[in-house]
Amino acid sequence: MSVAIIRWTGPESVGRAMDAVGAWESFKPGMDVFIKPNIVMAGSPKMPPKGITTSPEVVEAILHLVRQKGAGTVRIGDGSIHLPSLKLDTRAAFRWSGMEDLSQREKVPLVDLNEGPFRTFSLSDGTEIEIAAAVLEADFVINVPVLKTHNQTVTTVCLKNLKGCLSMDSKKKCHRETNLNRAVAEFNLHIPCHVNVVDALTATEIGPTPTGRSDQVREMGLILAGKDRLECDVVGSSLLGYPAEEVPHIVHYGALTGKSLKMEDIRIIGEDPSRYRVHLQYSSQWLEDLMEKFSVSGMEMPSYGLSLCSACGFNLWAGLMTFCKTHQGKNIDDAELLAGKNATPGGKARHSVLLGKCAIKKHKKMKDAIKIPGCPPDPGKVLEIMTKALITGS
8 A cells, every 4th residue: 555645735635645545446425424533622712723633624625525526424523532620522622623613614513422322342351442333334434633742652643543433431441451552553453444634734742632832733734645544654653753663552553463564665655754754752741841830849740651541641730730830939848649550659758649540549558648539630629639738738
């Protein structure tokens, strides 16, 4: 197979990329089409969605093409971060990303994949996962990720984007009950994908969600297309600066399918990827960044590995950001913050703070720990409990 790398000159670039890889060979008029963009979350109205969610211009171009080809029904859907305490859900994400405007303008229905119904499958270790029937029942699935590095999976392109097809409980299971990278590889064996169109208009550093850094999103100006999700991931990850062999979920999927991870085994159509390759970081010490920004000292957070789901990670970031902002300039009296199942306590801190259900369960024998319950923890509770325990002493 092949991957097209086409310079963006407007919506027609999408059609040129898809035609170059024979995207329509298995398409027949009357087919029911499902378009799966990356609509990971809703953000602040003050913050643009560019580089965090798939560009509406790319999705609209695909929509026009499938209608021209004689599609029956066309639907657009994803299952976004769901945090009622922050008023975040898929509907809010559709609104923030511009998909709601596209839906209304083009009269195309939006589907919240978090709402089901679902079909159940088993991973190799026996973990049961639920996949949205809307994707499984479509005749033609078009996967439309946005090019990002990812703070747990190194990169997120085609394979990782399809995690949005899982139920909320199954998304959490990928972190709590099994190995995240292996799970991404294995659920891709069950989710159909007929063509991939990668929104590489930008390249985003330290995704999948906004970091607040002004340089998080970089211009790249490309559209990628291919019928093989693995080949698109190999090329996309290379553009971000990571050989496929350094991206664990891609390695797992390659082993499961017996396919090559080498760039030289992929036929590239269009632009030379070496001209656009960057090297973006995929992880950061975000607590340290917040502490530096608000001149707070005296806290540390050991690595939580792969066990923290996106919802928990975002809530903790929101809660700790508010805590640092509220107590700007404070020196906290030696607190170690533990999140997820994999964080290892140093054992020397004066205060141990257990953030969320997984950390509390993992360290249930820890005496005198400050416990912040929830799955995920509420940001307001993070502020309230940590303030009482570490600031006011009440």
